[in-house]
Amino acid sequence: MATDCLFREDSYLKECSATVLGVTEAGGLLLDRTVFYAASGGQPGDRGVLMSPSGDPIPIASASYT
Structure with a gap:
């Protein structure tokens, strides 16, 4: 299953x-x-943070295609 790349439709989406x-x-x-x-x-x-369901931050050092 391919990841839906939302930034392609809205580059300002955060x-x-x-x-x-x-x-x-x-x-x-x-x-x-x-x-x-x-x-x-x-x-x-991009780099950033994912928030777990419990509210814990998960740092993202780099995004890449697999």
Whole structure:
């Protein structure tokens, strides 16, 4: 299942709800949707924070396509 890249429709969108679909061997999160722009063509990926359902912050160091 492909991630819905919400930034393509609204580049100013700063937050959304998402579901974790899986975790990579390197500890990356696979989401059903995102506002994070992924690293591509030499441009760095976005950084930011995901909030867990309990309100705990999960820092995102870089976004990438898998």
